[in-house]
Amino acid sequence: LLGILFIIASFNLYLVRLGYTRAASWSLTIMLWSYISISCYSAGGIMAPGILMQMSIVLTAGFLLGWRGALAIGLLTIATDFGFAYLETTGRLPQASVIHTPITRWIANIISFGSIMALQYYATNHLRTGLTAMHREIQKRAEAEKIKDHTLYNLEERIKELRTLNSVSQILQEEDESYPELVKKIVEIIPPGWQYPDLAAARIFIADTEYATHNFKPSAYSQHAEMNTASRTRVMIEVVYLQAMPESDEGPFLKEERNLINTLVAMLKVDLERRERKAEIKDYRYALDLASIISITNVDGTFSFVNENFCKASRYSPEELIGKQQSITWSDHHSAEYFDDLKIAMQNGIPFRGEFCNKTKDGSLYWVDASIVPFLDENGKVYQYLSIDHDITNQKETAYLIKEQAETFQAIIENTKESIYLLSPEFKILQFNTTAKERVMLTQGMELAIDADFRKYLFVDYADLFYSMFNDSRNGMYREEEIKAEGITGTFFWIHAKTSPVYNLKGELIGVRLLTEAIDDRKQAEAVLRDNEEKFRSIVEQSLVGIYIIQHGKLVYIN
Known part of the structure; x- marks a missing residue:
């Protein structure tokens, strides 16, 4: 029996050490109850080993298992005791096989109570x-609740x-509302984003214009950020607390609020730059649309946009052009090879500029100076073409007239009897006509050449006079x-020379024009005329008749 008690005690103490306290409580209670009940049966009745041990089991169950466990063990013990009593009265209880001495009773009690006390100690310790x-x-x-509350607070702030x-x-x-109204809305929603919105106020500066909340006033507790747009427009946001608040990362402001105000200023800056560029592009587009002939075509050659100037030039309405092939305005003036460079440029996505003769709706022709720009998608493929044209019909007509006049003038120059030269300020020959070439060859036996120095063609007799005339014209x-002047044959001849300055369109001197004309025949006629006049005067002076010459009512001669 002592060995059994020892095994029971050791087994349940082992369960307690493993941490199975509840299982050990039930195990010890049941084992002890079974040990005592079996001992009572084998000892021949409930009084031997004693009711004290049964009471200890009930108390142990109450301590270890609670009142429900104690009640269950107590009821089980009462039922068992009544059963033993019934068996004893009917003579069915066996003869006592175990005789307890006082020492064995006390040892049994000590082991039972020791096991119970050890179990209670470990249970209490557990x-x-x-x-x-x-x-x-x-x-x-x-601590977790504090962290959670702090995290929730920070999360609410971030939200x-x-x-x-x-x-x-x-x-x-929003694009429909004016920009000042948008900024007024923005300044009102800034304070709720700060830690203490009820005590916060804000203002925004766009250039020199201020937009502020109704409660804004300067404060020592201020946080601000400022940037400038690409066009140097000032963008500034300032947030203030109207009274002192607890210190944080930046005075009373959080480091996240610094990031917030910087982000808000950056957003306003980027948006303002976008609006400034949009307004600038709108002005450019208006100016371009006003001054140019604009069209946009798809890659298949159909018109997707034409402006008013295009319609005026082509005399088509927009409805007659949109969706139609651009060949509707082509004329037969150009050959197919004329468009080769244009095709190559468009295939390579390169802008092209050229002059084209187009045809209007009524069949008349007009010229344009066209700049064609291909638009590329993200894959580098052309998806449309923008053509910016300028009507140069008048310039073409003027150039044609000028060319005709120039040809006519050149013909006149080539057939005139005057020698014509165009000299640079450094005496270089820039231009001469056929008469000048023939005259120099005839009188000096020299060949005229472009860019030659004109001074080597001068006659020594009049070089000084020519320099004087040339410098005056410069x-x-x-x-x-x-x-x-004396020619190469030793004979003298007369020339009539004129010099005049030549300017470009800017009024800058580009050279001196020299015109020379042979006047030998005139000089000879003048000499004959003078000789005849002398003879006539001699005859008149010797005449006995009075001779008067009256011209235009005035007396011009009397002998």
Whole structure:
């Protein structure tokens, strides 16, 4: 029996060490109850080993298993005792096989109570350990609750900031409302994004214009950020607290609020730059549309857009052009090879500029100076063409007339009896006519050449006079002189020389024009005329008749 008690005690203490306290409680109670009940049966009745041990089992069950466990064990013990009593009265109880002495009774009681006390000690120790662990767990949960509350608070702050950013983004996407009204809306939704919205106020500067909340006033507790757009427009946001608040990362402001205000300023800056570029592009487009002939065609050659100037030039309506092939305005003036360079440029996605003769709806022709720009998609493929044209019909007609006049003038120059030269300010020959070439060959036996120095063709007799005339013309004067020179044959001849300055369209001197004309025949006629006049005067002077010559009512001669 002592061995059985020892085994029971050892087994349940082992369960307690493993941490199975509840299982050990039930195991010990049932084992002890079975041990005592079997011992009572084998000892011949309930009084031997004693009711004290049964009471200890009930108390142990109450301590270890609670009142429900104690009640169950108590009822089971009472039923067992009544059963033993019934068996004893009917003579069915066996003869006592175990005789307890006082020592064995006390040893049995000591082992039972010792096991119970050890179990209670370990149970109490386990309970204490459990309570300590529970206390630590409560502390951890309290810390976790604090962290959770702090995290929730930070999360709420971030949600406020994100809500502010989202609201500002939505407002900036509005295109129908004026920009000042948009900024007024934005400044009102900024304070709710800060930690203490009820005590916050804000203002925004766009250039020198201020937009502020109704409660804004300067404060020592201020946070601001400022940027400039590409066109140097100032963008500034300032958020203030109207009274002192607890210190944080940046005065009373959080580091996340610094990021928020920087982001808001950047958003306003980017949006303002977009609007400035849009307004600038609108102005450019208006100016371009006003001054140019604009058309956009798809890659298949159909018109997708034409402006009013295109319709005026082609005399088609927009409805007659949109969706139609651009060949509707082509004329037969150009050969197929004329468009080769254009085709190559368009295939390579390169802009092209050229002059084209187009045909209007009524069949008349007009010229344009066209700049054609291909538009490429993200894959580098052309998806449409923009053509910016300028009507040069008048210039073409003028150029044609000028060419005709120039040809006519050149024919006149080539057939005139005057020698014509165009000299640079450095005496270089820039141009001469056929008469000049023939005259130089005749009188000097030399060949005229472009870019040659004209000074080597000068006659020594009138070189100084020519330099004087040339320098005067370089200074803007017109000169003409009659010059007598000796030719290569030793004979003298007369020329009438004129010099005049030549300017470009900017009024800059580009050279001196020299015109020379042979006047030998005139000089000879003048000499004959003078000789005849002398003879006539001699006859008149010797005449006995009075001779008067009256011209235009005035007396011009009397002998």
